[in-house]
Amino acid sequence: MKIVITGGTGFIGLLLAQRLIERGTLTGSSGRPEPIDKIVLFDVARPPSLPKALDGRVEVVIGDVSDAKLLHSLVSGESVSVFHLASVVSAGAELDFDLALDVNLHGGLALFEATRALPRPARLVFTSSIAVFGGDRLPETVTDETKPTPKTTYGMTKAVLELLVTDYTRKGFFDGRGARLPTVIVRPGKPNKAASGFASGVFREPLAGIDYELPVGPEISMPVLGYRRVVEGLIHLHELAPGALGHDRTINFPSIAVKVGEMVESLKRVAGNRKIGAVTTVRDPAIEAICRTWPGKASAERAKALGFPTDSGIDPIVRAYIEDYVER
């Protein structure tokens, strides 16, 4: 089978491709595990290098996610699956509304149309975000049944894609499944334009020996999930039987609610004897304002009933990051 990953050269895209290559098979619309012949990493920019674990089955294609012709040529073949991860992220979308609509809304629609054009309905997994929640009446804990009232353009476009994916699926155009992700940590490399970037930076920079200025206070609470669980979860979501999700195709992914102050404590605990950079707080009102529109806690009843993996606490997430990125 062929797997197309949009946003494929991003952090999660590359990890997902590595895990799929390791596994060698994936269960798609045929309902049984099929050997993976090809993985297309579709993205706007070529990465300087690919992880060594990726082999000849992996191809990088550079292009615009709203390029309908290119999408039709990529999303083609006898057995295809799609992971749609490409997105303008939160702070980026607040800075450029038009770009967010182009990439997130029109790009998503172009991909959905390309997938709809396949001879048989394919599985399509896409990443939404708990940034769909917001509004004036947000409960302390958001659930699968909480009404999405996003307070960012990023969250708005994700909520729109959720509605579109459910309707394309209801119409039988493809078999869509959405993952409403919490903040994913710990991201390696350079910071991206997500307002939640500090939740990775507060671990990554000090562990690299660099001092770090937190843009938000220790009292801010946010639901987080380690990247290993995210990748496992996306594959689990893809492999669910078609009837498992019912009408509403997007579910809250499991998460743990962690305060920023607890992140700093975990860092010190897990770092042990390592020499780490100092963490100070220099509040950025713009970042704090975006964070305050997000829910502090998220439940995931549907995901739990469907056997999605979760983290047992913040320390194992930090340990995994050290294992995967600091000690290599």
Place this chain on the structure above:
Amino acid sequence: MKIVITGGTGFIGLLLAQRLIERGTLTGSSGRPEPIDKIVLFDVARPPSLPKALDGRVEVVIGDVSDAKLLHSLVSGESVSVFHLASVVSAGAELDFDLALDVNLHGGLALFEATRALPRPARLVFTSSIAVFGGDRLPETVTDETKPTPKTTYGMTKAVLELLVTDYTRKGFFDGRGARLPTVIVRPGKPNKAASGFASGVFREPLAGIDYELPVGPEISMPVLGYRRVVEGLIHLHELAPGALGHDRTINFPSIAVKVGEMVESLKRVAGNRKIGAVTTVRDPAIEAICRTWPGKASAERAKALGFPTDSGIDPIVRAYIEDYVER
């Protein structure tokens, strides 16, 4: 001021134009009543004739709601307000998904962009629908806080416009306000492609002396609102102070829950000595299936707190129809 009404030659569009001409003024973004200089009825087809109550201030413009250039030329001037009523309706959208996306989603976006291009943020009222509700977990009564999980493409596109209007408003691009309408009765003239068309037909046809076959059983319950209250409500929504709605810009309009059997009883009661056509039931599984995805009851806490008009029962709605359309 200039008022642009999309879907302007439709049933509600013409009634709204008549009411605005009668009033002579409307409170828009200036915050005070302004004389109405011009009303543009923008629609896809020219009506055979316009109501006599409409005068030289009213102009009909025929075009496509996704024609960006035309929209920019219409939505222009020093003081402009927009009522966006144009839409492919429920059964029509189920038959033609692509047309529904073109008109409802892309047409809506084109209008929002034209409104955004105005030198000052204008007021924009649009009609959503309780067809945004559906899904597997629908409560008996839907509220302003119920999660939209539409089971029709029509409802999906309306839910998407709600999210877009809230975000365009949050960004300050215009001052959007959405009316989540129940089934509006009694529609005169020919049936349209709405699956809920029987809720008008069951009154209109017998009162014209024509026998009527109901496509759904008497046990089906649906929230309805008389057209007089709808028009008053849309004007009230337009005139609300900008802060009245808060972040989430769309509210459930008031409605009364009526069973189809009760509609037939009301018809007989209000018709009195009139000679009316017979009503029989010939169930249409396709129409019944769509109706069953809709909520039986809808509450309207936010609208009630904001002083929106409502109907006291089904009989006054039928009496108003006789007054306005049968006895004229």
